[in-house]
Amino acid sequence: MAEHLSQSELDYPFKLLEYFNGFRISKVSEEEMLKFMGLMNSTWVIDGHDIVTAFDLSSFKTVIDLGGCSGALARELAKEYPSSTVTVLDLPAVVQTAQRHFAQQDDTICFQEGDFFEGEIPPADLYILARIIHDWKEDKNLKLLKKIHTACHPGGGVLIAEALLFENRRGPTMVQMFSLNMLVQTEGKEHPPSHYTRLLTDAGFxxxxxxxxxxSYDAILALK
Known part of the structure; x- marks a missing residue:
């Protein structure tokens, strides 16, 4: 699909990232927000099933998708695990836009306004961080993961969805391109699996x- 997009279309999500997940979201017009959220929604409509079925998540009865945007990935999880209660926690402006434009009749998920960096993280069995960790520097990610570990129920865990580099960082090519964009547009970059393993272990998982x-995206699961 990526080869049919212009460079400006490929860059667009990264140009808006500075306004999402804790940045200056108040400066984004609703039109820009809708375009960004539409791209995120399409991503998880296409790839979400592979993420939520990468591991057996049936034992996690309360799930919170932190920074879950339109709720597309959360809906994929709720569809696969109907006995679980799934909530999207995101900034107020994102939640309000999602409820206006992406809500579904008889929706299987809930939305909650919040800031997972600055505010409290509600207790749950499982937390999802999908395309969040790659936005930030390591110290901020470690602080967030420690906060999640504290809020997480015993026996619970965290599910991370990211594009993973090879351990030697020489591929895959598309992930290298993602990483270059992240380095230019945000504080973060893409990483190999060992980076996430160390980060999660340092946070107590x-x-x-x-x-x-x-x-396009891979899955990492860690337990408390």
């Missing part, structure tokens, strides 16, 4: 598992 899905 254990039993880190990695699944390369064969699609």
């Amino acid at each position: 254990r039993d880190v598992q990695v699944c390369r899905t064969g699609k």
Whole structure:
């Protein structure tokens, strides 16, 4: 799909990232926000099923998708695990836009306004961080993961969805391109699995598992 997009279209999500996930979202017009959220929504409509089925998540009965945007990935999880209660926690402007433009009749998920960096993180069995960690520097990510670990129920965990580099960082080519964009447009970059394993272990998590899905994004699960 990427080869049919212009460079400006490929760059667009990265140019807006500075306004999302804790940045200056108040300066984004609703039109810009809708375009960004539409791109994120399409991503998880295409790749979401592979993320939520990479591991058996049936034991996690309360799930919070932190920075879950339109709710597309959360809906994929709710569809696969109907006995779980799934909530999207995101900034107020994002939640309000999602409810106006992306809500579904008889929706299977809930939305909650909040700031997972500055505010409280509600307790849950499982937290999802999908395309969040790659936005930020390591110290900020470690602080966030420690905060999640504290809020997480015993036996719970965190599911991370990111594009993973090879351990030697020499591929995949598309992930290298993602990483270059992230370096230019945000504080973060893409990483190999060992980086996430170390970060999660330092935050107090254990039993880190990695699944390369064969699609654009891969999955990492760690337990408390």
